Amino acid sequence: MSERADVSGAPPPVPPAALEKADDAGGGKRGRSTKRRDDARAGLTLISPTLVIVVVMVVLPILWTFSMAFQQIRLLNLSTAGIFGNYTLANFSGILDSEGFWTSLRTTLIYSVLGTASAIGLGLVAALALRQPFRGRTFVRASMLLPYVAPVVAATFAWSTMLNPQFGIVNYWGQRLLGWDEPIAFLSQASSDVSILGLQFSLPTALLSVIAFEAWRSFPFAFLFLTARLQAAPAVLEEAALVDGATPTQRFRYVLLPQLLPTIAVLSVLRFIWTFNSFDDIYLLTGGGAGTEVVSVRVFNALTARGDIGAAAAQALVLALILAILVIVYLRRFATQEERA
Amino acid sequence: MATTRLEQDRQPATQATHATRSVSARSGWTRDAVENRVFRVLRWLIIAFLLMITLFPFYYTVLLSIRSLDAVLREPGAIWVPPSEWVLDSYASVLSSSGSGGQGFLTFMRNSAVVAFSTVALTLLVGLPGAYAVSRLEFFGRRQISGLFLAVYLFPSILLAVPLFVFFTRIGLRGSLIGLLIVYVSQIVAVSIYMLRNYFDTIPVSLEEAAAIDGCGRLGIMWRISLPLAKPAIMANALFVFMIAWNEFLFALLFLVEKRDRWTVSLGLSQLAGSIEIPTTVLMAGSVLVTLPIIIIFFASERLLTEGLTAGAEKG
Numbered sequence: 001m002s003e004r005a006d007v008s009g010a011p012p013p014v015p016p017a018a019l020e021k022a023d024d025a026g027g028g029k030r031g032r033s034t035k036r037r038d039d040a041r042a043g044l045t046l047i048s049p050t051l052v053i054v055v056v057m058v059v060l061p062i063l064w065t066f067s068m069a070f071q072q073i074r075l076l077n078l079s080t081a082g083i084f085g086n087y088t089l090a091n092f093s094g095i096l097d098s099e100g101f102w103t104s105l106r107t108t109l110i111y112s113v114l115g116t117a118s119a120i121g122l123g124l125v126a127a128l129a130l131r132q133p134f135r136g137r138t139f140v141r142a143s144m145l146l147p148y149v150a151p152v153v154a155a156t157f158a159w160s161t162m163l164n165p166q167f168g169i170v171n172y173w174g175q176r177l178l179g180w181d182e183p184i185a186f187l188s189q190a191s192s193d194v195s196i197l198g199l200q201f202s203l204p205t206a207l208l209s210v211i212a213f214e215a216w217r218s219f220p221f222a223f224l225f226l227t228a229r230l231q232a233a234p235a236v237l238e239e240a241a242l243v244d245g246a247t248p249t250q251r252f253r254y255v256l257l258p259q260l261l262p263t264i265a266v267l268s269v270l271r272f273i274w275t276f277n278s279f280d281d282i283y284l285l286t287g288g289g290a291g292t293e294v295v296s297v298r299v300f301n302a303l304t305a306r307g308d309i310g311a312a313a314a315q316a317l318v319l320a321l322i323l324a325i326l327v328i329v330y331l332r333r334f335a336t337q338e339e340r341a
Numbered sequence: 342m343a344t345t346r347l348e349q350d351r352q353p354a355t356q357a358t359h360a361t362r363s364v365s366a367r368s369g370w371t372r373d374a375v376e377n378r379v380f381r382v383l384r385w386l387i388i389a390f391l392l393m394i395t396l397f398p399f400y401y402t403v404l405l406s407i408r409s410l411d412a413v414l415r416e417p418g419a420i421w422v423p424p425s426e427w428v429l430d431s432y433a434s435v436l437s438s439s440g441s442g443g444q445g446f447l448t449f450m451r452n453s454a455v456v457a458f459s460t461v462a463l464t465l466l467v468g469l470p471g472a473y474a475v476s477r478l479e480f481f482g483r484r485q486i487s488g489l490f491l492a493v494y495l496f497p498s499i500l501l502a503v504p505l506f507v508f509f510t511r512i513g514l515r516g517s518l519i520g521l522l523i524v525y526v527s528q529i530v531a532v533s534i535y536m537l538r539n540y541f542d543t544i545p546v547s548l549e550e551a552a553a554i555d556g557c558g559r560l561g562i563m564w565r566i567s568l569p570l571a572k573p574a575i576m577a578n579a580l581f582v583f584m585i586a587w588n589e590f591l592f593a594l595l596f597l598v599e600k601r602d603r604w605t606v607s608l609g610l611s612q613l614a615g616s617i618e619i620p621t622t623v624l625m626a627g628s629v630l631v632t633l634p635i636i637i638i639f640f641a642s643e644r645l646l647t648e649g650l651t652a653g654a655e656k657g
Contacts, residue, residue: 036479042559043480050471050530051486057527058493061504068504075510129387140388142640143395149639150399151588153607154628157614158398161405161621169401172418216394247373248380270495277497280590284611296499304595309507316500323497 069314075307091314101298101315105322107207108294111282112275115214119275120267122215123222124260128252131230141227148220156284159213163187190291206290210282214275222267229263230256265334269327276323295319399632406431406625413622431626439601444619446627448602449609453587456518456605460525460586461579468530469575472537473563477549487538490531498528498591506595516600521593525586533578540574541567580642584635606631 070087095101126144130137147155162170165183174180184192186209194201233256241251279296282288288297295315302312404420405413407427412419437443474480475487505524506515514520544567552562568575593608604612610627613619 038559039478040480043474043478043483046470046474046478047480047486049467050534053467053523053527054489054493054531057505057523058496058501059489061501061508062496064504064508065500068507073507075507125387126391129384129391132384140392143392145639146395146399146636149584149635151607151631151635152590153588153611154402154632155398157610157624157628158402160614161625162398162401167414167417167621169418169420176418220395245373248376273495273497277499279499284590296497299499299503303503303506309503313503316497316503320497320500 065313065317068309069317071310073309075309091310092318094311095314095318100293101295101318104293104295104298107292108276108296108319111207111211111214111292111294112272114211115218115275116268116271118211118215119218119271120222120264122219123224123267124226124264126219126223127226127230130227144223145220147217152217152280153284155217156213156281160187160285163209187286188290204291206286206292210285210292213281213285214278217281218271218275221271225263225267226260229260233259269330272330273323273327276326277319399636402625402628402632405622406629408622410620410622431620431623432630434623435626435630444609444613444623444627445601446606446609446630449604449606450630452518452603453605453607456522456525457583457586459522460529461582463522463526464530464533464582465575465579467526468533468537468578469568470563471530472534473541473567475534476538476541477546477567490534493528493531494535501528502591502595505592509596515596516603518597518603521596524592524596525589529582529585533582536578536581537571537574540571544570577642580638584638587635 069091070089072088072090130141130144162168163186165171165185165188168183170186171180171183175183184205187206189205191202192205194203237255238251241255246254277296278294279300282292282294283297283300286292288294288301296319299312299316299319302308302315404422407429408419408422409428409430412422412426433443435444435446437445438447439445475483509515509520548570549562549566552566557565588607589605590607590611593605594611597603597605597608598612606627610624610631613627614624
């Protein structure tokens, strides 16, 4: 309540530019500035419930995370810890020294880069394949969105049952149709040796499985945006290219793709941010085992299994920091490229 | 070969190239013809593949939920079961309360419904005025507030999980649906405002000015003009919020895991999936029950929703 009163009791917030404008208007000056003031007051009143809830439940907790990351707090001594505790860098040095953190950071990077790329790739293929109308296209389009809207728990459960080494349908048909010698433990095997054309490879089985899941689950998001962008692409350009004798791949490469690139760039940022922090998928599929422990799963384990709040807060902060740096670097590069083009 | 033909295609200047071109066109082996033919087939293959990967996991879930465990273990590869062999025992077992030997999914569904519907109501109650203000009214800090909401939308929820977990443990709201509700609203309201604002922006201001001239106040304009016009967007937004709240997993896990009678369906399914005693077929029935409301909502309102989904992030 008090915060609300404070906000609406603030001095009439009229921007300087608006005041000048009102002065120029001469005769209408009085009426306009009253309307502006009324609007400003109404605006703040209407936005304040949202603002209060967001500040209290999102902004303050984040600030508090900073405070906790610099203290040695555990769930057990929580009641004695305050804002003025003993600040220390122990949590950060603990994380940066441990090998597990760096391994999981690497896993997170591989997971999010490959997951983002394959989701957008699949989404692009789907958007192009469904571009020309045909009977039943509406139904097919709606089906494409199912993986994205279905509850994550149900989706991961269906996948882990399908990939189950004992009675999963994938292993059943894989052994019968594809000639696998033995069932593959897709979600619990850290790596498997594969020989292709006499070359031996070691593939991170579980990590590739969760990346495949991520691609499957989020390609609809890319599909949706790329479809919308394709609908906005003017047909004239492609017709002109057709008249000039451009083949389908050439029309895609030189006419369509340049129009899609800005959308793809935005999608990459959004998907990368979400994949980089994603917790549900990996936690539900592998529990973070078999070489799939991403940082968010580590944060969760530190928080609940070990009750080490300080370490959890510090790891979450490092994760957010790295993400922020990556996104800023990407946006910088992308922005400069745009300018040059 | 292909490259020379391509070059000829591009420069049909001389008589000779014209001749070769028409010959190759007649025999149908220009790059253009080949590509067209390949893509005509490939397109259908891709559509079939996409349909299979998107639909099969859900089909498989339904299939397992209506088979008995014995049958599944005996014949794990079956992809069709005649109606005479359908068994609905799994559903009975998953729905009946834990007191009578079942899994108590009815309680979980009730919890999920309570949380999801309350989240929708509260989010709209808080978000609608906010979206209207951000779209229509000039006030101090409007741009900064919009920026803040976008940041919240993109913010990693795992980073918020730490302080919220500690905070709710400390004030003793962990394990209550109210705590969960507050967290949901605080995280969804930003997205919701983003979506609604985009729609309010498309409503012509002249309509509101006409009402103002007729003597309508700010609130009257909002209530009588803007809200009725924004009905489709509000509907789409409500469905979107419902789906987020119904599907949410991380915070339900953090807050409610110790109290079985408060579990949401998502949490219940994930917790029971870890135990060995419960047959997979029963859990598959639970999985169908979690997914069904979402699928129904989705197909009933597909167009509304896809527009809503894109409207929400377009500006991002």
